[in-house]
Amino acid sequence: MPKYLKISFPQKCIGCELCVAETQRQLKKVGLEGALIRVFKQSNESFGIGTDRNFEEELTFTIQIDPTVNKLNIQKIRDICPTGVFTIQEEEEDGGLVS
């Protein structure tokens, strides 16, 4: 059964880009050219309660996967993520997905 890399817990992403590095390593590519996984950083500044100068910067990350990544060793990509963002799903014969 075909297996798919799934972003199951995007909120856990810390933006380390190890998944990107592992993917590029498997493709034998340097840099981000043709990267099959991209991690985008978003910054949400929120002012602290009761202060007018201090503010907290809250970083969140968005992950995008090119479906071509499923031709690679997706177990290694899943396992290299330190926070367990990815899971692997198997497609059943009826087209449904199981984790």
Ligand code: SF4
């Ligand atoms: S390896 Fe995990 S935590 Fe690091 S950027 Fe990729 S998805 Fe985020």
